[in-house]
Amino acid sequence: MASMTFDGIGKTFPDGTVAVANVSFSVADGEFVVLVGPSGCGKSTLLRMAAGLETLNSGRLLMDDADVTETEPQDRDIAMVFQNYALYPHMSVYDNMAFGLQQRKMPKDKIDKLVRDAAEMLDLTRYLERKPGALSGGQRQRVAMGRAIVRHPMAFLMDEPLSNLDAKLRVQMRGELKLLNQRLGVTTLYVTHDQVEAMTMGDRVAVLKPVFNGQESNLQQIDTPQMLYDKPTNLFVAGFIGSPAMNFVRVELTAEAGSLKAAVTGTKISFSIPAKATLSAYAGRQVIVGIRPEMFQVCPESEALFNEQVPVAEALGADTFVFFDIASPPVNINDAEDTEDFPNKGKNRLVARIPPALTPRPNQLLPLTVDLEKLHWFDPVTGTAIRD
Amino acid sequence: MSRRHTSFNTALTYAAGLLFLAIFVGPILWFIALAIRPAETAFTMPPQLTFEPNLDAFRHILVDPGTNAPQLVNSLIVAIGAVLLNLPFSVPAAYALSRFKLRGKKNIMLWYLGLLMAPPVAFLIPYFILITRIGLQGSYFSMILVLQTLTIPFSVWLMKSFIDEVPVELEEAARVDGARWYTIMLRITLPIVRPGIIVTSMFAFVFAWNNAAFPLVLSSRSTATLPIGTLGYFATSGVTWNYIAAAAVLAMIPPMIIFLVFDRYVVRGLTFGSVKG
Numbered sequence: 048m049a050s051m052t053f054d055g056i057g058k059t060f061p062d063g064t065v066a067v068a069n070v071s072f073s074v075a076d077g078e079f080v081v082l083v084g085p086s087g088c089g090k091s092t093l094l095r096m097a098a099g100l101e102t103l104n105s106g107r108l109l110m111d112d113a114d115v116t117e118t119e120p121q122d123r124d125i126a127m128v129f130q131n132y133a134l135y136p137h138m139s140v141y142d143n144m145a146f147g148l149q150q151r152k153m154p155k156d157k158i159d160k161l162v163r164d165a166a167e168m169l170d171l172t173r174y175l176e177r178k179p180g181a182l183s184g185g186q187r188q189r190v191a192m193g194r195a196i197v198r199h200p201m202a203f204l205m206d207e208p209l210s211n212l213d214a215k216l217r218v219q220m221r222g223e224l225k226l227l228n229q230r231l232g233v234t235t236l237y238v239t240h241d242q243v244e245a246m247t248m249g250d251r252v253a254v255l256k257p258v259f260n261g262q263e264s265n266l267q268q269i270d271t272p273q274m275l276y277d278k279p280t281n282l283f284v285a286g287f288i289g290s291p292a293m294n295f296v297r298v299e300l301t302a303e304a305g306s307l308k309a310a311v312t313g314t315k316i317s318f319s320i321p322a323k324a325t326l327s328a329y330a331g332r333q334v335i336v337g338i339r340p341e342m343f344q345v346c347p348e349s350e351a352l353f354n355e356q357v358p359v360a361e362a363l364g365a366d367t368f369v370f371f372d373i374a375s376p377p378v379n380i381n382d383a384e385d386t387e388d389f390p391n392k393g394k395n396r397l398v399a400r401i402p403p404a405l406t407p408r409p410n411q412l413l414p415l416t417v418d419l420e421k422l423h424w425f426d427p428v429t430g431t432a433i434r435d
Numbered sequence: 436m437s438r439r440h441t442s443f444n445t446a447l448t449y450a451a452g453l454l455f456l457a458i459f460v461g462p463i464l465w466f467i468a469l470a471i472r473p474a475e476t477a478f479t480m481p482p483q484l485t486f487e488p489n490l491d492a493f494r495h496i497l498v499d500p501g502t503n504a505p506q507l508v509n510s511l512i513v514a515i516g517a518v519l520l521n522l523p524f525s526v527p528a529a530y531a532l533s534r535f536k537l538r539g540k541k542n543i544m545l546w547y548l549g550l551l552m553a554p555p556v557a558f559l560i561p562y563f564i565l566i567t568r569i570g571l572q573g574s575y576f577s578m579i580l581v582l583q584t585l586t587i588p589f590s591v592w593l594m595k596s597f598i599d600e601v602p603v604e605l606e607e608a609a610r611v612d613g614a615r616w617y618t619i620m621l622r623i624t625l626p627i628v629r630p631g632i633i634v635t636s637m638f639a640f641v642f643a644w645n646n647a648a649f650p651l652v653l654s655s656r657s658t659a660t661l662p663i664g665t666l667g668y669f670a671t672s673g674v675t676w677n678y679i680a681a682a683a684v685l686a687m688i689p690p691m692i693i694f695l696v697f698d699r700y701v702v703r704g705l706t707f708g709s710v711k712g
């Protein structure tokens with residue numbers, strides 16, 4: 048077991064693609080860190096660099112304070128679970144698990160004990176003599192896990208190990224993996240593009256974003272799931288974490304005596320909040336407000352902040368998601384806007400989570416208010432969160 | 436309407452099938468007939484359809500080669516030798532060309548292709564001189580060696596396409612598991628491409644077996660292969676058609692056996708079950 052430190056890691060492929068740039072973070076001994084982000088944000092590349100399968104263009108990689116940047120994968124003592132499992136097709140389940148131990152010149156009886164223990168733990172004992180081709184997807188996934196845990200490595204690297212499983216099995220394996228990690232206490236770096244998986248499994252979650260040049264960094268924020276949810280550092284993280292995603296609304300801020308007035312761009316909707324130091328600096332400008340779906344509350348019409356027709360309602364049983372449009376320009380969270388010339392037209396679709404009993408009939412007006420204390424505020428140019 | 440249409444289609448299919456059969460199997464049957472009929476009835480006009488079959492020609496080729504060497508055995512020695520010498524070079528070469536970052540990789544592959552395309556006749560004289568200089572003329576080894584100029588390029592091309600099919604992740608998994616490249620090659624990649632090795636061996640064998648040009652200049656009387664022996668029957672005391680036919684029929688048998696035995700490897704998927712299915 049070991050800690051792992053990424054120190055200013057960068058990777059540019061020979062064809063000029065910048066896959067990873069300026070990524071720095073540490074994984075503590077025994078910690079479970081999840082890398083999450085949209086497709087192409089460099090998750091796999093980062094993991095492959097940790098494994099030694101990809102060279103670094105810049106930065107250093109430390110394991111337990113030892114520099115392993117130049118170390119061959121064979122000598123790193125890490126185990127990796129590949130997205131497609133990469134089981135050896137010509138070997139039995141037993142040999143698949145034993146292969147790594149044989150490379151370490153371990154005596155036969157010790158290998159046998161380790162393989163059988165791991166098989167026991169993963170409920171694979173019955174399949175030890177089978178070839179991977181004769182296993183179901185979930186069983187193959189467990190063999191891939193078994194091949195990793197049997198070695199008792201310093202760290203696990205897992206690249207979307209659950210993505211090939213059906214929804215039910217995925218939820219089940221999610222729980223088993225987490226339990227396994229707690230039982231073995233092995234440092235784990237886990238890649239997924241599924242934010243639910245990230246939130247439920249990670250001790251900490253690192254949110255990554257694709258980069259286009261070496262000046263930026265893929266790493267947007269690394270924190271506990273709750274902190275990511277409550278205090279996202281910028282628009283990208285705020286929009287990525289949470290399902291359905293956070294609503295973003297453009298407002299024009301003006302200073303009034305002791306308070307700030309926010310008028311939703313393009314509409315007559317406005318509200319006031321107590322003046323705050325940092326936010327007051329934005330008076331006279333446009334800012335972006337973030338509203339989580341659950342921050343909306345159905346209220347009497349007289350207290351409503353939004354009162355719009357609801358064309359779509361999705362009843363999920365425990366909750367209902369209602370969608371409605373306001374006549375305000377939408378916010379694109381993927382690119383920070385490098386212009387002061389903000390749009391003031393367009394349609395912005397918002398989503399609110401309400402109790403099922405209050406589900407409106409189609410196209411009925413639904414009066415909603417928002418807990419103003421909990422609003423998230425973002426700089427429209429940089430996308431950074433504005434906090435006091 | 437549709438019923439008649441279908442039966443018409445069926446009839447057409449059978450007619451086409453019979454035509455193909457006549458084209459491909461006809462000559463073989465005719466040769467077999469030629470081998471077992473009395474030599475003097477070979478080309479009588481009109482063709483003589485009834486005759487007393489005899490195995491004299493086969494007996495002559497197999498048991499009583501007279502002044503001729505046991506050509507069937509020679510052919511086997513040369514073809515098997517060519518396969519055995521071929522594999523230890525072509526398999527690692529194909530592995531390297533498939534997996535390693537090599538400069539001029541493309542050029543090497545094209546050069547191999549060029550060797551295959553060039554007519555072997557063009558090289559006959561140089562090879563003859565070369566082999567004579569190093570004192571190998573007339574030996575089995577000279578033929579086995581020179582055949583490599585054909586079998587190695589061909590095998591490398593074929594093997595490389597098999598190795599290309601093996602997902603790189605398997606080797607990466609093995610690296611992470613702690614295996615060095617030679618272990619990976621011997622314990623992961625080669626076992627997985629075993630069907631490919633068998634198929635490649637088959638083709639190399641048939642290549643060598645069918646080759647007549649090299650033995651023509653490189654063999655001696657005692658090392659002559661089957662094609663050379665067959666040619667010999669044209670020269671001595673008139674054309675002995677039944678001997679030629681018997682030799683040709685015998686020459687077809689080993690490749691046929693090989694394809695029948697290893698047929699399943701040609702079609703079998705290589706990496707079934709290694710990655711998610």
Ligand SMILES: Nc1ncnc2c1ncn2[C@@H]1O[C@H](COP(=O)(O)OP(=O)(O)OP(=O)(O)O)[C@@H](O)[C@H]1O
Nearest residue numbers: 060062064066085086087088089090091092093240
């Ligand atoms: N060998 C390569 N050569 C060139 N570019 C590459 C190579 N491998 C990956 N890339 C690029 O690097 C970027 C990051 O790729 P990576 O596979 O790490 O993304 P990812 O986050 O794992 O995406 P996904 O969720 O789709 O698996 C992508 O733009 C990809 O096209």
Ligand SMILES: [Mg+2]
Nearest residue numbers: 090091092206
């Ligand atoms: Mg990936």
